Amino acid sequence: MSLAGQIAIVTGASRGIGRGIALQLGEAGATVYITGRKPEESLNGKVGLTGLEETAEEITKRGGKGIARYVDHQNMEEVKNFFEIIEKDHHGQLDILVNNAYQGVTTISENMGKPFYETDPYVWDTINNVGLRNHYFCTVYAARLMAPRNKGLIVNVSSAGGLRYLFNVAYGVGKQALDRLSADTAVELAKKNVCVVSIWPGAVRTELVSKFFKDADGKPRADVKNSDIFANGETVEYPGKAVVALASDPRRMDKTGRILVTEDLGREYGFVDIDGLRPPNFRSLTFLLQHMGWNTTANFVPSWVKLPGWIMWAGSSRL
Secondary structure (H helix, E strand, O other): OOOOOOEEEEEOOOOHHHHHHHHHHHHOOOEEEEEEOOOOOOOOOOOOOOHHHHHHHHHHHOOOEEEEEEOOOOOHHHHHHHHHHHHHHOOOOOOEEEEOOOOOHHHHHHOOOOOHHHOOOOHHHHHHHHHHHHHHHHHHHHHHHHHHHOOEEEEEEOOHHHOOOOOOHHHHHHHHHHHHHHHHHHHHHHHHOEEEEEEEOOOEOOHHHHHHHEOOOOOEOOOOOOHHHHHOOEOOOHHHHHHHHHHHOOOHHHHOOOEEEHHHHHHHHOOOOOOOOOOOOOOEHHHHHHHOOOHHHHOOOOOOOEOOHHHHHHHHOOO
16 A cells, blocks of 8 residues: 555546546555546446446545546636536645546547548647647646645546657647646756656557457457557556556656656566556567568567667657
8 A cells, every 4th residue: 555645636537447446546546536427327336336336435445535526628707617627626736646537548549541631621620739838737736736736646548649640630739838848847857856658558448449349259450450469558547556556656756757658667667457468568579570561570579678768769759
């Protein structure tokens, strides 16, 4: 119970990565506020319970305290009011914020393969209102609570889409901006001992991903590109283990402003996924060779051999 007594917020936690992070924070003993819009159906069909409420119950069962709050992260007044409640109820204490809320998954899937100029330009707002603008507002309100106490951790859930083209233009621009948000807020919060990072999960087996990339027998779909990568990727709780490790690390300020890959953190802190496996790392040379179809060559390369971060950045540079 390394986080007992700490107050955490995870936005967008009714399902997917947000839910996994919230569950792991609860398992570590934290009081976890989870937010989301009220869905029409719950995850397991319990009468009277929504997915967000089910997640809160599971957090409490694991030893923490789960508190569900319905917040429309498109509405900044609701966001502001939510943080005011946290400030009032906990005398200004907030230890952890995880910015995870996202609205663009359906829009991305519906417009997959279409160039930006053939897509409704309002796709930008759908993808980046909740997924970027809201994160900035949440970071502002969280920092106002953390800075006076000279402690805190802010985690922005981002992706390698901030490095090079992935899905569509609006997605990539939003993710790179989110990584810059982490880097620049870290500069101004460094003197307040508040750590700000972006985390990049690998391929994650979320509920939606599993539905899309697996067949009726639970095997990777042969007709969908890269289905084996996603079908065998991280569980939603693996990023949560990464967040708990960061929150428990007294030297986490050494990482502030950085982009952190979840599997790199697993290697550093010595944790594995909840199924006992180590997920693939997209910086691993073995993973990259397999992704390109060079499976025989990949068999001769140790899994721990990885591309340095600066090479990945250099490969995407336009300078």
